[in-house]
Amino acid sequence: MRRRTLLASAAASAAILPGRARAANEIKIGMPMALSGPGALYGQPITKGAEMCVAEINAAGGLLGRKLILLPRDSKGNADESVRVSRELILKDNVDFIVGSFTSAESPAVSTIAKENKVLMVAPTAKTIQLTSPANLHPYIFRTASTTDIEGRTAATLMAKWDVKRVATIAPDYAYGRDIMEAFSVLLKKLKPGVEIVDQQWPKLGQADFAPFITAQMSKQPDAVFGAVFAGDFASLVKQAKPLGYFDKIGNRYIGAGETGSIEMTRSLGTDYPVGIVANTYDPVIWPDAPEVHKKFTAAIKTHLKDDYGSSWAIMGYAGVQALAAGIKKAATIDADKVSKAMIGLTFETPIGPQIIRGKDQSANRGQFWGKLVRTAAHPFPVFEKVEYTDPTPFMD
Amino acid sequence: MAAEFLFSQFLSGLTTAIFLFLVASGLSLVFGVLRVLNFAHGTFYMLGAYLAWQTMAWLAPTKEGFWLAALAAATGIAILGFVVERLMFRHLYGKEELYQLLFTYALVLILGDAAKILWGTGQLSVSRPPSVEGSLSVFGALLPGYNLFVMVLGFAIAIGFWVILQRTSAGRMIRAAAMDREMLGSLGANVGVLYTGVFVVSSFLAGLSGALVSPIKAIVPGMDVEIIVEAFIVVVIGGLGSFWGTFLGALIYGQVLSFGILIFPRFSIFSVFALMAVILIVRPWGLLGRPLK
Numbered sequence: 001m002r003r004r005t006l007l008a009s010a011a012a013s014a015a016i017l018p019g020r021a022r023a024a025n026e027i028k029i030g031m032p033m034a035l036s037g038p039g040a041l042y043g044q045p046i047t048k049g050a051e052m053c054v055a056e057i058n059a060a061g062g063l064l065g066r067k068l069i070l071l072p073r074d075s076k077g078n079a080d081e082s083v084r085v086s087r088e089l090i091l092k093d094n095v096d097f098i099v100g101s102f103t104s105a106e107s108p109a110v111s112t113i114a115k116e117n118k119v120l121m122v123a124p125t126a127k128t129i130q131l132t133s134p135a136n137l138h139p140y141i142f143r144t145a146s147t148t149d150i151e152g153r154t155a156a157t158l159m160a161k162w163d164v165k166r167v168a169t170i171a172p173d174y175a176y177g178r179d180i181m182e183a184f185s186v187l188l189k190k191l192k193p194g195v196e197i198v199d200q201q202w203p204k205l206g207q208a209d210f211a212p213f214i215t216a217q218m219s220k221q222p223d224a225v226f227g228a229v230f231a232g233d234f235a236s237l238v239k240q241a242k243p244l245g246y247f248d249k250i251g252n253r254y255i256g257a258g259e260t261g262s263i264e265m266t267r268s269l270g271t272d273y274p275v276g277i278v279a280n281t282y283d284p285v286i287w288p289d290a291p292e293v294h295k296k297f298t299a300a301i302k303t304h305l306k307d308d309y310g311s312s313w314a315i316m317g318y319a320g321v322q323a324l325a326a327g328i329k330k331a332a333t334i335d336a337d338k339v340s341k342a343m344i345g346l347t348f349e350t351p352i353g354p355q356i357i358r359g360k361d362q363s364a365n366r367g368q369f370w371g372k373l374v375r376t377a378a379h380p381f382p383v384f385e386k387v388e389y390t391d392p393t394p395f396m397d
Numbered sequence: 398m399a400a401e402f403l404f405s406q407f408l409s410g411l412t413t414a415i416f417l418f419l420v421a422s423g424l425s426l427v428f429g430v431l432r433v434l435n436f437a438h439g440t441f442y443m444l445g446a447y448l449a450w451q452t453m454a455w456l457a458p459t460k461e462g463f464w465l466a467a468l469a470a471a472t473g474i475a476i477l478g479f480v481v482e483r484l485m486f487r488h489l490y491g492k493e494e495l496y497q498l499l500f501t502y503a504l505v506l507i508l509g510d511a512a513k514i515l516w517g518t519g520q521l522s523v524s525r526p527p528s529v530e531g532s533l534s535v536f537g538a539l540l541p542g543y544n545l546f547v548m549v550l551g552f553a554i555a556i557g558f559w560v561i562l563q564r565t566s567a568g569r570m571i572r573a574a575a576m577d578r579e580m581l582g583s584l585g586a587n588v589g590v591l592y593t594g595v596f597v598v599s600s601f602l603a604g605l606s607g608a609l610v611s612p613i614k615a616i617v618p619g620m621d622v623e624i625i626v627e628a629f630i631v632v633v634i635g636g637l638g639s640f641w642g643t644f645l646g647a648l649i650y651g652q653v654l655s656f657g658i659l660i661f662p663r664f665s666i667f668s669v670f671a672l673m674a675v676i677l678i679v680r681p682w683g684l685l686g687r688p689l690k
Contacts, residue, residue, distance in 0.1 A: 219402035235615035243541030
């Protein structure tokens with residue numbers, strides 16, 4: 001990988017010496033994405049999803065008569081590395097667009113590079129609301145991911161339906177965790193004035209030892225918990241919390257953000273998964289009421305990933321490229337400023353139906369699927385009892 | 398606050414402490430005798446977890462097979478330790494610390510990448526064996542059976558170690574080597590074999606502790622770096638190379654972390670680093686360590 005990058009950049013720098021010559025028959029999309037490290041579990045399928053979308057567009061004759069070329073680069077899920085590879089993609093590989101960077105720590109940094117170089121970027125997975133807040137917004141940043149506002153506020157409405165008074169939270173101590181808890185707490189207090197947030201725990205990202213956080217939280221005797229601990233950290237939390245009676249004490253009234261209801265998580269935890277909790281995902285994958293377009297997508301991505309169940313993350317890479325392609329098509333040019341104008345108010349197709357990019361924050365109205373996880377005879381891992389897509393529109397302002 | 402909550406917080410701290418002691422004891426032992434700060438110790442721990450998962454996947458479809466898997470993982474890492482010491486580590490003894498540091502750091506990177514190639518970058522999970530699945534109530538606080546088992550094992554290892562160090566000839570040699578290895582060599586003791594033995598025992602402990610955490614923590618790339626930092630704090634608090642220092646360091650670390658979280662949830666892990674900073678200023682050689690000459 002590294003050597004290939006080196007060779008590619010050496011070749012590219014030789015080629016660009018006379019000036020930034022671009023091939024007229026292609027459109028290059030750079031994709032900084034976590035392909036190694038803990039984030040790779042998601043970064044890999046996201047990249048595969050983008051790859052599949054590019055292949056489909058090319059098979060149908062390309063865009064504006066040009067072929068799309070996707071250039072994935074390993075960001076290691078780390079902001080510094082993300083900035084480095086993005087800069088390289090722009091300056092050496094001459095990419096026309098960027099779809100990518102994975103986390104809420106990386107994307108705001110890559111966004112400043114996009115702005116500096118006037119290269120339009122689509123963020124497919126970064127949720128921090130800061131990425132597109134008025135102070136950080138510029139014409140070259142668009143988001144097709146959900147946001148911490150949408151996720152936190154959706155959780156607040158779900159929590160408000162429960163008969164609870166004492167609510168606790170637990171979230172990783174960085175941009176994502178802090179922003180989502182802010183959004184959650186503010187709306188919950190508005191919806192349910194009698195509710196009290198009795199405890200907030202902030203384990204660091206990558207925390208493996210959760211026992212002290214769990215017992216400290218239990219000592220405040222909450223009725224329900226909203227958690228945004230995700231990925232491997234969520235697995236560690238669950239494995240330690242279950243035998244301590246954490247989920248029993250709150251009657252499984254745990255709402256888990258951060259895609260803790262994804263098929264990747266339920267498959268990995270198997271019988272250790274705390275069934276009865278409510279959790280979310282970008283794509284339920286096993287979705288009895290799925291629309292035709294989603295069924296087609298799921299069948300295709302299973303083949304593309306060579307996996308019997310597919311992935312809940314591939315859709316994000318796929319839809320990111322779909323949004324960009326729709327923008328280019330509408331603008332009928334690859335000029336970044338014109339594509340940027342075309343993307344505002346744009347409706348684009350995704351495997352879960354059409355989505356709209358608002359002008360106000362240049363973000364798509366991407367909600368998530370939420371539901372209670374239960375065990376069934378049909379699958380060796382928990383699945384959603386009844387999964388519902390929540391429309392994010394009321395939560396975006 | 399009700400007493401049972403305080404007690405439950407204490408138990409959480411104790412659980413943290415015993416798991417950390419199992420890892421840190423091997424790190425401290427190697428430093429005490431070989432005078433090498435082995436950064437790859439955390440990687441051995443991670444590989445122990447992966448090996449336990451792998452053994453479970455291969456040999457033991459029943460969950461009770463975990464015990465066998467843990468033993469197999471620890472033995473596997475002990476063998477890896479033997480190879481690493483024989484082929485590589487022995488060229489480092491007496492060299493400048495910088496070389497040792499670079500070498501063990503290189504091992505971290507190489508073995509870490511090897512693990513990614515073998516097991517991928519996703520999270521792996523091992524279930525608790527059913528025999529210790531339940532929890533028991535102690536003074537109103539729940540103590541998971543598995544945690545109790547590890548605590549008993551941790552104390553048994555600590556006492557066993559102490560007996561070996563104090564009462565056997567091997568223990569005497571180890572203590573002598575920690576004090577003055579040239580003198581020990583000139584008295585005719587086979588220092589090479591002793592070093593290999595100590596390194597193998599330390600690797601075994603690393604592999605065992607990695608296997609033992611696999612039912613309660615996700616097995617992910619990066620868990621090696623995570624643990625080595627914590628183990629390092631423990632030995633710095635207790636005193637590098639001091640056996641009881643490591644034990645005491647782990648106990649203090651666990652309680653400071655646990656009650657730090659209870660009292661200042663906003664600054665969850667700050668308390669531990671603050672403690673380390675204070676100790677480094679007041680007593681740089683650690684609570685039970687000896688000042689380096």
